[in-house]
Amino acid sequence: MSSAIEEVLNRYGEGGRDQLIPILQAVQEADGHLSRAAVMAVARHLRLPPSKVFGVATFYNQFRFQPKGRFHVQVCRGTACHVKGSAAVLESLKRALKIEAGQTTKDGLFSLEVVACIGACGLAPVIAVNGEFHAGVAPDRVTGILNAYRRRAK
Amino acid sequence: MSTIEVNGRTVQADAGEMLLAVLRREGISVPTLCHMEGMLPTGACRLCVVEAEGVPGLVPSCAFPVRDGLKVQTHSPRAVQARKTIVELLLANHPDDCLYCARNGDCDLQDMAGELGVRQRRYSGGHWDPKVDLSSPAIVRDPAKCILCGRCVRVCEEVQSVAAIDFVGRGTGARVSPAFHAGLNVSNCVDCGQCIKVCPTGALTEQSRFKAIFDAIHNPAKVVVVQHAPAVSVTIGEQFGLKAGTDVAGVLNATLRRLGFDQVFDTSFSADLTVMEEGSELLARVANGGTLPMFTSCCPAWVDFLEQEYPDMLGHLSSCKSPQQMLGAVVKGWWARQAGVDPANVFMVAVMPCTAKKYEAQLPNMLTDGDPDVDAVITTRELARIIRMRGLDLATTEPEGPDTPFGERSSAGKLFGASGGVMEAAVRTAHFLATGKELDMPRMQAVRGLDGVKEARIDIGGTSVGVAAVSGLANARRLVEEIRAGRSDVQFVEVMACPGGCINGGGQPIRCGKDAIKARMQALYSIDRDAKLRCAHHNEQVKRLYEAFLGAPLGERSHHLLHTTYGARRAEY
Numbered sequence: 001m002s003s004a005i006e007e008v009l010n011r012y013g014e015g016g017r018d019q020l021i022p023i024l025q026a027v028q029e030a031d032g033h034l035s036r037a038a039v040m041a042v043a044r045h046l047r048l049p050p051s052k053v054f055g056v057a058t059f060y061n062q063f064r065f066q067p068k069g070r071f072h073v074q075v076c077r078g079t080a081c082h083v084k085g086s087a088a089v090l091e092s093l094k095r096a097l098k099i100e101a102g103q104t105t106k107d108g109l110f111s112l113e114v115v116a117c118i119g120a121c122g123l124a125p126v127i128a129v130n131g132e133f134h135a136g137v138a139p140d141r142v143t144g145i146l147n148a149y150r151r152r153a154k
Numbered sequence: 155m156s157t158i159e160v161n162g163r164t165v166q167a168d169a170g171e172m173l174l175a176v177l178r179r180e181g182i183s184v185p186t187l188c189h190m191e192g193m194l195p196t197g198a199c200r201l202c203v204v205e206a207e208g209v210p211g212l213v214p215s216c217a218f219p220v221r222d223g224l225k226v227q228t229h230s231p232r233a234v235q236a237r238k239t240i241v242e243l244l245l246a247n248h249p250d251d252c253l254y255c256a257r258n259g260d261c262d263l264q265d266m267a268g269e270l271g272v273r274q275r276r277y278s279g280g281h282w283d284p285k286v287d288l289s290s291p292a293i294v295r296d297p298a299k300c301i302l303c304g305r306c307v308r309v310c311e312e313v314q315s316v317a318a319i320d321f322v323g324r325g326t327g328a329r330v331s332p333a334f335h336a337g338l339n340v341s342n343c344v345d346c347g348q349c350i351k352v353c354p355t356g357a358l359t360e361q362s363r364f365k366a367i368f369d370a371i372h373n374p375a376k377v378v379v380v381q382h383a384p385a386v387s388v389t390i391g392e393q394f395g396l397k398a399g400t401d402v403a404g405v406l407n408a409t410l411r412r413l414g415f416d417q418v419f420d421t422s423f424s425a426d427l428t429v430m431e432e433g434s435e436l437l438a439r440v441a442n443g444g445t446l447p448m449f450t451s452c453c454p455a456w457v458d459f460l461e462q463e464y465p466d467m468l469g470h471l472s473s474c475k476s477p478q479q480m481l482g483a484v485v486k487g488w489w490a491r492q493a494g495v496d497p498a499n500v501f502m503v504a505v506m507p508c509t510a511k512k513y514e515a516q517l518p519n520m521l522t523d524g525d526p527d528v529d530a531v532i533t534t535r536e537l538a539r540i541i542r543m544r545g546l547d548l549a550t551t552e553p554e555g556p557d558t559p560f561g562e563r564s565s566a567g568k569l570f571g572a573s574g575g576v577m578e579a580a581v582r583t584a585h586f587l588a589t590g591k592e593l594d595m596p597r598m599q600a601v602r603g604l605d606g607v608k609e610a611r612i613d614i615g616g617t618s619v620g621v622a623a624v625s626g627l628a629n630a631r632r633l634v635e636e637i638r639a640g641r642s643d644v645q646f647v648e649v650m651a652c653p654g655g656c657i658n659g660g661g662q663p664i665r666c667g668k669d670a671i672k673a674r675m676q677a678l679y680s681i682d683r684d685a686k687l688r689c690a691h692h693n694e695q696v697k698r699l700y701e702a703f704l705g706a707p708l709g710e711r712s713h714h715l716l717h718t719t720y721g722a723r724r725a726e727y
Contacts, residue, residue: 036727049316049320051331052320055321058323
């Protein structure tokens with residue numbers, strides 16, 4: 001167990017099972033994601049079966065189980081973006097990165113996340129990469145955007 | 155008391171009682187796929203919806219408390235149409251492979267589709283092709299057939315306190331799975347199989363490997379020996395239309411011979427043997443200040459549970475192997491040579507009411523000199539399938555006796571099939587071994603019946619001994635916690651993982667109600683009541699085995715063949 005997780009668990013002390021979500025949030029904050037070791041540690045700490053902890057964690061979109069990539073791509077699937085074709089944008093991103101939402105590419109460069117609305121409906125369909133917004137993204141622009149970040153990584 | 159009106163008929167109900175319970179009592183059939191008797195409703199499947207006057211929308215009767223004056227229609231066109239639509243939606247992404255499914259003909263979803271007249275696929279959902287989880291030695295999980303009713307999740311958590319599986323993800327991505335989508339083999343699953351018994355579809359089934367058994371039967375060089383457990387003979391008749399609780403032991407022996415088994419033995423014989431060893435072990439522990447209370451070790455799911463959850467309590471576990479393993483060990487370790495057979499050519503098959511027995515048989519510590527005591531385990535359900543496959547008819551088969559020497563049994567050994575039975579059998583013999591006299595009152599009412607926790611105090615030669623028989627691992631967990639916290643008034647504890655014991659085991663017929671389980675239990679009690687031989691220590695063949703081979707209980711040969719050791723096992727997830 002990493003010391004970051006240990007520190008979180010110590011901070012929460014002998015809490016009951018109602019502490020589960022705050023603890024998972026704190027662990028993810030400290031560690032960037034919920035590793036298997038972290039889920040197991042939280043389960044032991046709260047005396048909950050690991051299946052329960054994993055069940056709760058996978059219910060919420062906010063938890064991720066792989067470390068974030070160097071560039072974290074958020075795809076907005078809110079109503080306005082949906083109407084403007086964000087489903088195709090997401091598909092295009094999945095194909096280009098060869099990962100599903102919630103996953104990270106093998107080289108650790110990109111991670112993909114679906115968000116309900118990032119509050120930039122005027123720019124629909126919109127994606128955000130490490131907080132930088134890309135407006136009016138058409139599916140065929142995706143490769144170009146990703147390549148720009150790849151160049152930046154070199 | 156409330157008076158309500160159902161389909162125009164006046165019906166009495168307790169205020170606050172759930173509507174579904176009232177309907178069932180009145181013989182009104184409303185289908186459900188998620189309801190579990192005796193548990194809080196979840197209202198997950200919505201199939202039990204009915205129309206209640208003055209309530210907008212349909213209400214799920216399982217989770218709808220009745221109140222005075224309530225008027226309901228259970229089969230109005232709207233309610234029936236809603237049920238049909240729900241089933242059609244469940245079928246939208248359900249595999250169409252009923253003909254190839256282990257639950258074909260024994261499936262709630264299939265029945266419901268038939269009853270509601272679903273004749274075509276109106277909805278077609280996103281198909282997915284998840285991997286079938288074959289990792290466990292006992293249980294197969296096919297997520298494609300899961301309808302997310304949640305029964306398995308509840309029985310695993312609420313009855314067994316194991317919680318090996320839970321809902322993972324949400325919405326259309328929701329699945330029932332162990333943590334991290336791992337296989338059951340690395341989860342904390344104890345293979346009890348209660349999940350299979352409550353699964354309404356073929357999503358959970360037992361690992362079924364008939365081929366090795368048929369190969370052995372058709373191999374002239376092999377001597378194929380079969381043993382059947384106490385609970386099997388009072389259950390298997392149900393699979394062929396007999397009344398629950400009919401004992402078909404004789405017919406079962408004959409049928410097993412017709413299937414090609416060379417020797418038919420009764421696991422109740424080795425239950426008697428277990429009683430001799432375990433009773434002696436208990437007395438030795440009492441006399442020598444050994445670890446008390448002693449826990450029984452016949453139930454592999456319970457042993458697995460303790461090894462995982464309470465490794466610090468393993469010293470309490472009796473070192474006796476289970477009757478299944480003991481019989482395998484004496485058949486291969488002694489009988490074979492007596493019968494002039496090379497033990498390597500003996501193929502031992504066990505018919506068990508249990509899925510965990512499959513797990514037990516393949517454990518490394520269940521090998522004697524490198525050879526497994528038991529080569530294959532099949533459940534009551536699987537045996538019924540094999541009997542049908544061979545077209546045998548139980549009704550027209552004449553009963554036959556089992557083979558000697560391991561066919562003779564006391565009714566105490568037979569009691570092993572019900573929770574409290576091991577306790578009762580062991581106490582009879584421990585009393586005799588300690589005092590040389592029979593127990594005055596051999597029927598121990600206090601440890602009989604379907605209660606999950608049964609306790610009693612008995613007098614053995616002037617010493618008062620506290621005994622407890624628990625079934626259901628959640629009950630076992632509570633008792634273990636109490637003992638760990640210092641409770642000292644019990645000296646002997648019997649644990650069966652399945653509620654009620656092996657008669658309700660994970661390998662028993664699917665979709666049997668509590669009445670059937672009661673009837674099976676009653677059948678075992680009747681056998682005991684009417685039996686001449688009621689104590690393990692009077693079993694002549696057991697005595698002969700000790701004289702000819704084993705020596706004395708807890709002796710060196712017993713130690714080698716009939717006892718085992720345990721170790722802490724941490725489930726990976």
